[in-house]
Amino acid sequence: MAAGMRTVAVIGAGKIGELVLSGLLRAGWSADRLLVTTRRAERAEELSARYGVRVVDNLTAVAEADVLAVAVKPQDAGVLLDEIAPKVPADKLVISLCAGLPTSFFGRRLPAGTPVVRVMTNTPALVDEAMTAISAGPHATGEHLALAEGMFTPLGRTIRVPESQQDAVTALSGSGPAYFYLLVEAMIDAGILLGLPRQVAHDLIVQSAIGSAIMLRDSGEHPVKLREAVTSPAGTTISAIRELENHGVRAALLAALEAARDRAREIAAQST
Known part of the structure; x- marks a missing residue:
């Protein structure tokens, strides 16, 4: 059927x-x-x-x-x-x-x-x-x-x-939308800090997120190559990325996803 x-x-x-x-x-x-x-x-x-x-x-x-x-x-x-x-x-x-x-x-x-x-x-x-x-x-x-x-x-x-x-899927894509929303929320706040109206900051970031996601999906390129295409020598983007690395954003993401994976395992253990 x-x-x-x-x-x-x-x-x-x-x-x-x-x-x-x-x-x-x-x-x-x-x-x-x-x-x-x-x-x-x-x-x-x-x-x-x-x-x-x-x-x-x-x-x-x-x-x-x-x-x-x-x-x-x-x-x-x-x-x-x-x-x-x-x-x-x-x-x-x-x-x-x-x-x-x-x-x-x-x-x-x-x-x-x-x-x-x-x-x-x-x-x-x-x-x-x-x-x-x-x-x-x-x-x-x-x-x-x-x-x-x-x-x-x-x-x-x-x-x-x-x-x-x-359990890894749960951590990565099941919970994944929340991580993106948190990132967008923080970037909108940053836009306001830089002097933009909230709605303008929202529109700029949301459309940038949509376009970036489509490029990731449709171009077939590794995210490193796409990032490098935006990152000019001694430019604004590399200055921002340096600060993200200085604040341990990559390590924080790795730890966060491990925590989500471990919590999925705990749920299973508690339910047996």
Whole structure:
């Protein structure tokens, strides 16, 4: 059955769950092929009104959906799986969007042989520019991976990685948008310090970020070459880069991503 012909249940429609739901609808999925679960009645009413999808309880979702996209908080996943496991057929595809949780976490709680695909996407899915990494659990086949790709490719780009790399993916691209927003925020503040109106500084930096990202994506050049093209001898850019290096920006980024990776591992350890 083609991806778009399947029924998907988004279990846990928080930020990531709603992001996936809205992306599938923009990609052309029919609302009658999408189910949603949420714990709060007011949230259920909000989602139903906004997207025209049916909000159901967890066991109804398991009974009616072909694919279960689990998007609850990692600390809530164990309780959820204990609730639904007795009703999950062993051949039903489960897609985990729970940051830090390995497929083995699901394997211990679901019927033996249940195919699980681990997915890490990010918030640019809201504008169809996500970066989504997909990993197969022990019982997931190429067909299961292709189905997951069919769901997430319309939201941006997808890449298959070994599950052993997913904690690094979480640190790099899952959390990555926040690092860029922080950098842009700091650069806007710098523009204000240099005498620019806030909106002018915002527009200058945001468009520079967009253009730079497109060049990185489309030129095929290494970022060092692109940086060197902007960096003239004894010019303004090299003076700024010297200060960034003096303040340890590169080392801070390395340490920050290691900390994010380690936190992903802690979440997994605490959830076992």
